[in-house]
Amino acid sequence: MRYVSIDHVEPGQFLGKTIYSGNGTVLLGAGVQLTVYMISTLNRIGVTMLYIQDPMFEDIETDDMLSEATKQGVLQVMNNAFEAIRSGKDWNTQLIGSNVDNLLTDIMNNKELLVQLTDIRTKDNNQYIHAINVCLISSVIGINMGLNYQQLKELATGALLHDIGKTGMREEDQLVSDLKNHHTWKGFEKLKSKRELSLLIAHVALQHHERIDGFGLPRGLTGDEIHLYAKIVSAADTYERLIHPLEPKDKKLLPHEACEEMMAMSEKQLDHEVLSQFNRIVSVYPNGTAVRLSTKETGVVVRQHRGLPGRPVIRIVQGEASRFDVKELDLAQETTVFIEAVLS
Structure with a gap:
């Protein structure tokens, strides 16, 4: 497989990796021969890069840590939870927990691999793919830092739900600096109300935009005032947003550029030890590039x-x-x- 810009994809080529919708259903399966209409539709729904099959590189695998079944399950449960929140209904934390267990099992079975963020993004699945990627990176960092399983599950759950406070908010309100209306506070309140979840999970949502130097939101915490889970999720979230910006006007960095940018944030925005572990586990040049x-x-x-x-x-x-x-x-x-x- 090769990883290419959709602008360079031609009719007749075969899709290398399955594309999922936001609710976890298959939008377009791996192996499908692409038509002019399909390529046009993918462009319209926000796909910019995708994997195509190539006889000269047919042996190249993306070495995904997560199985297709695990990714599909997490997408489905995330979509169900977020849709329930938007509708003012209750949502199932037990299903979240069982899918986090599946995710951690996959990661621990493949922990010798480098993290390669290879899922194809659309406007529809973007927020969920972002959450899965942040969870994946955070979990591998946590393993490398010696966290036990209970700690890893708290970290992974917090990472998966770190942006839950944005659910139901208008896009223009999601980054407001009015502290009590900031999505981190809203996420904290949503997760704190779930008694079956550890309070530390809620603090990941609350603290993931804090900075080591005290210039973060919502409380301006510094150094050790920020919980380790939040420091880890902050690094994963920063990387993800550098390579997949929230705003179309923001520059999209390549993985190696994002890693260089993050090193300049050491002990200012991001924790040095977390960054050190991050740089050991992320593929700078993913397979197929x-x-x-x-x-x-x-x-x-x-x-x-x-x-x-x-x-x-x-x-x-x-x-x-x-x-x-x-x-x-x-x-x-x-x-x-x-x-x-x-x-x-």
């Missing part, structure tokens, strides 16, 4: 190295259809070769 090397050769990322996220294995294909020359460069071994640019 096209890149240009310092040798001026172009290729596609095919494999990752745990602990060396910036030094993947690159497959370079040269020549014409009848006489392809294929080679792979392992950047962990080829220490004088660097990735110069990411191509769409």
Whole structure:
């Protein structure tokens, strides 16, 4: 598979990864041959990047930590909960909890993998994919920091529901600085009212926009006044929003650019130790990404190295259809070769 801009997708190509709607149903299944109408529809519903099948890279897998069944289940339960809140109805925390258990089981079974955020986003599923990604990153950081299972479940649940306060709010009101109307307070109140949930889960929603230097919202907490769970979720949320901005006018960064941006936030906005763990677990150049090397050769990322996220294995294909020359460069071994640019 290759990860490409939808602007470069052509009719007749085959979809590499399933696209889900906001309620977890399959919008378009992997393996479907794309038509002009399908590509146009995907463009209209907000898809900007997607995976396509390619005979030269058919062995490339995205190495997802979560199974399709787990992702689909979390999407469904999140959609049901948020729709219930919008309608003023009660929502089922037990279903949230059982799906968090499934998610943590998948993560712990695949904890040697680097985190690659590869799900295809639409306007409809964006808020839920964001929540799943923040939960995924947060959980892996928590594992690396030695949290026990109960702590991991609290962290993962808080991460999954960190933006629940935005539910039912108009978009223009979601980032207001009026503290009592800020979505963090609203999220705290919604989660605190659920007695079956730990109060620490509610504090993730309350504190995930706090900053180490005290310039965050809603209370201007500093350093150790911010709970570890919230520090972890803050880093995951920041990364996710850098590569998938809330506002169309905001610049969308590539994963390696976002990591560099976050390093500049160390001990200002983000906790240094959390950032250190984050940089060990996130794939800077996800599988299927096209890149240009310092040798001026172009290729596609095919494999990752745990602990060396910036030094993947690159497959370079040269020549014409009848006489392809294929080679792979392992950047962990080829220490004088660097990735110069990411191509769409």
